[in-house]
Amino acid sequence: MTPMRRDGADGGAAAAWSLVIPLKPLVRAKSRLSPATGEEFRTRLALAFALDTVAAALACAYVRDVAVVTDDRLAGERLAELGAHIVPDTPARGLNAALTHGASTVRARRPGAAVAALNADLPALRPAELGLVLHSAAEFPRAFLADAAYIGTTLLTATSGVELDPAFGGPSRARHLASGAREIRSAEVPSVRRDVDTGADLRAALALGVGPHTARQAPPLEDGAAVEAGAP
Numbered sequence: 668m669t670p671m672r673r674d675g676a677d678g679g680a681a682a683a684w685s686l687v688i689p690l691k692p693l694v695r696a697k698s699r700l701s702p703a704t705g706e707e708f709r710t711r712l713a714l715a716f717a718l719d720t721v722a723a724a725l726a727c728a729y730v731r732d733v734a735v736v737t738d739d740r741l742a743g744e745r746l747a748e749l750g751a752h753i754v755p756d757t758p759a760r761g762l763n764a765a766l767t768h769g770a771s772t773v774r775a776r777r778p779g780a781a782v783a784a785l786n787a788d789l790p791a792l793r794p795a796e797l798g799l800v801l802h803s804a805a806e807f808p809r810a811f812l813a814d815a816a817y818i819g820t821t822l823l824t825a826t827s828g829v830e831l832d833p834a835f836g837g838p839s840r841a842r843h844l845a846s847g848a849r850e851i852r853s854a855e856v857p858s859v860r861r862d863v864d865t866g867a868d869l870r871a872a873l874a875l876g877v878g879p880h881t882a883r884q885a886p887p888l889e890d891g892a893a894v895e896a897g898a899p
Contacts, residue, residue: 684782684824685732687783692742693741696709697716699864700712714742714880716789716880716881719877719880721733721746721787724792732773734751734769735752735753736766736769737755766784770825781805781825781826782825783804783822783824784824789858789863790872791858791873792859793858796856807824809823809826812860815862818837818839823835873885
């Protein structure tokens with residue numbers, strides 16, 4: 668696989684992607700993790716997941732830049748230090764409105780940008796696996812990747828001139844299929860599918876190997892799953 672140049676001038680390949688990542692205020696994020704981790708670790712993990720996700724995304728050769736839509740001051744500061752562009756959640760009308768706003772902000776700066784919405788809770792994300800998905804997605808006007816349960820969605824893409832039209836939340840795989848987006852089918856990208864909402868999800872991510880921020884924050888879990896830092 669030939670990596671895209673970040674300026675998009677790669678002799679025929681599609682332009683590098685601008686990723687839009689939504690993040691709730693940390694006090695409200697990852698509420699379903701509380702039974703497994705407790706409230707203190709829940710907020711720390713929500714930030715750690717986002718830091719590992721953004722760091723991995725920025726390390727992907729197919730990614731030009733990352734915009735994080737959030738009103739959380741601490742998260743915004745930490746993610747900006749990694750190189751993300753922070754976009755205030757001006758609509759304040761939920762996940763899909765935030766993603767639409769983020770994509771519009773990206774395209775206001777760079778008209779015609781290829782944009783991709785990516786979950787903020789992918790602590791095991793591998794840059795090479797993300798690259799495989801984005802490489803495949805470039806062949807279709809809109810495309811998406813289902814989560815590990817094949818119910819939700821972890822990534823949705825729209826090439827230049829195409830509206831993102833996000834329908835995240837709950838059984839979003841079915842909604843994105845119905846909207847005409849092409850499903851990316853690959854067994855080779857488990858880290859891009861592995862979002863974390865519950866204790867069981869966290870154990871699965873730890874088994875894949877999480878990034879350094881999550882590895883430092885993850886508490887012991889009931890089954891004794893070890894925390895393993897992911898390989899770059």
